[in-house]
Amino acid sequence: MDIERRSGCPINLSMEVVGDRWSLVVIRDMMFGNRRHFRDLLTRSHEGIASNILASRLKRLKALGLITRMDDPSHAQKAIYSLAEPAIALVPVLAMLGAWGRRFLPVTEELSIRAQLLEEGGPALWEDFMRDLRVLHIEDPIGGANGTRKSPVLARLTQAYLDVRARKAGG
Amino acid sequence: MDIERRSGCPINLSMEVVGDRWSLVVIRDMMFGNRRHFRDLLTRSHEGIASNILASRLKRLKALGLITRMDDPSHAQKAIYSLAEPAIALVPVLAMLGAWGRRFLPVTEELSIRAQLLEEGGPALWEDFMRDLRVLHIEDPIGGANGTRKSPVLARLTQAYLDVRARKAGG
Numbered sequence: 633m634d635i636e637r638r639s640g641c642p643i644n645l646s647m648e649v650v651g652d653r654w655s656l657v658v659i660r661d662m663m664f665g666n667r668r669h670f671r672d673l674l675t676r677s678h679e680g681i682a683s684n685i686l687a688s689r690l691k692r693l694k695a696l697g698l699i700t701r702m703d704d705p706s707h708a709q710k711a712i713y714s715l716a717e718p719a720i721a722l723v724p725v726l727a728m729l730g731a732w733g734r735r736f737l738p739v740t741e742e743l744s745i746r747a748q749l750l751e752e753g754g755p756a757l758w759e760d761f762m763r764d765l766r767v768l769h770i771e772d773p774i775g776g777a778n779g780t781r782k783s784p785v786l787a788r789l790t791q792a793y794l795d796v797r798a799r800k801a802g803g
Numbered sequence: 804m805d806i807e808r809r810s811g812c813p814i815n816l817s818m819e820v821v822g823d824r825w826s827l828v829v830i831r832d833m834m835f836g837n838r839r840h841f842r843d844l845l846t847r848s849h850e851g852i853a854s855n856i857l858a859s860r861l862k863r864l865k866a867l868g869l870i871t872r873m874d875d876p877s878h879a880q881k882a883i884y885s886l887a888e889p890a891i892a893l894v895p896v897l898a899m900l901g902a903w904g905r906r907f908l909p910v911t912e913e914l915s916i917r918a919q920l921l922e923e924g925g926p927a928l929w930e931d932f933m934r935d936l937r938v939l940h941i942e943d944p945i946g947g948a949n950g951t952r953k954s955p956v957l958a959r960l961t962q963a964y965l966d967v968r969a970r971k972a973g974g
Contacts, residue, residue: 635908637909638849638850638851639849639850639911639914640909640910640911640913640914640915641831641849641850641904641910641911641914641915641918642900642901642902642903642904642905642908642910642914642915642918643827643828643831643897643900643901643904643918644828644831644849644850644914645904645908645909645910646900646901646903646904646908647824647825647827647828647900648824649908651822651823651824651827652822652823652824653818653819653822653823654818656814656818656822657814657815657818660812660814660815678809678810678812678815679809679810679812679815680809718903718907721903721906721907722903724899724902724903725896725899725900725903726814727899728895728896728898728899729813729814729817729818729896730813730814730817731813731895732813732817732889732892732893732895732896733812733813733814733816733817734813735892736889736892737806737813737816737817737820738808738811738816739811739812739813739816740810740811740812742811743810743811743812743813743815744811744812744813747812747813747814
């Protein structure tokens with residue numbers, strides 16, 4: 633699949649690839665939520681993505697080389713979606729975008745604690761997270777999807793999110 | 804103007820604000836090209852933005868508080884567009900997005916030298932650039948638009964771009 637390529641500017645080309653309402657949100661859910669099956673991406677979406685939009689975005693991201701799709705050996709009818717290197721390399725972009733959103737937009741504490749930790753951790757944490765993501769998505773996508781492979785960084789981000797959610801529910 | 808706010812996630816909210824094909828490209832042209840009049844943004848666009856799309860994006864960015872619009876005292880019929888603080892604060896996002904585009908997409912040398920310098924300069928250069936942009940767009944928008952106020956960082960980025968363009972034309 634080719635992008636439109638109206639100019640050779642890196643910002644323009646990047647927006648041709650991920651500059652739509654949903655692509656980065658789908659990548660975010662695969663990256664931070666480790667959602668690797670279509671049904672998980674659909675039913676656990678905080679933004680309520682529609683089924684046909686999710687299907688079209690997954691197809692497009694696969695055609696552009698940002699994600700891969702393989703059969704799940706333990707569920708004949710299911711596919712496992714994984715991040716490819718170009719999507720994993722978006723971690724610094726998502727960290728900066730999340731930091732910007734936290735500063736200027738009406739975010740909730742529950743859904744921004746992970747962005748806060750990523751911002752505070754800086755480039756060293758982003759590198760650790762990308763190394764973990766390569767294990768879960770590229771080296772061992774099946775183990776990454778079924779939970780036998782773990783990411784220390786993702787576990788820490790997820791725990792922080794669950795802690796805020798529990799505190800909010802209890803308070 | 805309100806954004807849709809499907810969730811309080813900073814990445815989702817950021818994409819609701821700048822996650823369309825053109826908004827970041829318009830901000831890029833104001834930021835790196837110092838294009839401050841509608842006609843400049845329209846006719847010097849490398850991507851050939853359509854007039855109605857440019858008008859709608861400027862209106863939307865103004866309603867969202869990312870840009871401001873004032874009468875140009877030297878041209879009765881013209882308006883000066885300037886970046887507001889939330890748009891200036893996108894410099895780190897654009898730097899990371901440009902770095903990502905340079906790595907994975909078919910950029911041209913001419914249109915990516917500024918992204919390269921921004922990436923290499925890191926956070927210290929981004930801070931300097933944002934300080935300059937505040938002078939050109941917020942403290943003295945008229946002087947910034949008519950060229951009596953200058954930005955050392957922008958001058959350096961622009962010269963690097965012109966050097967590559969001249970070399971390409973000569974070679």
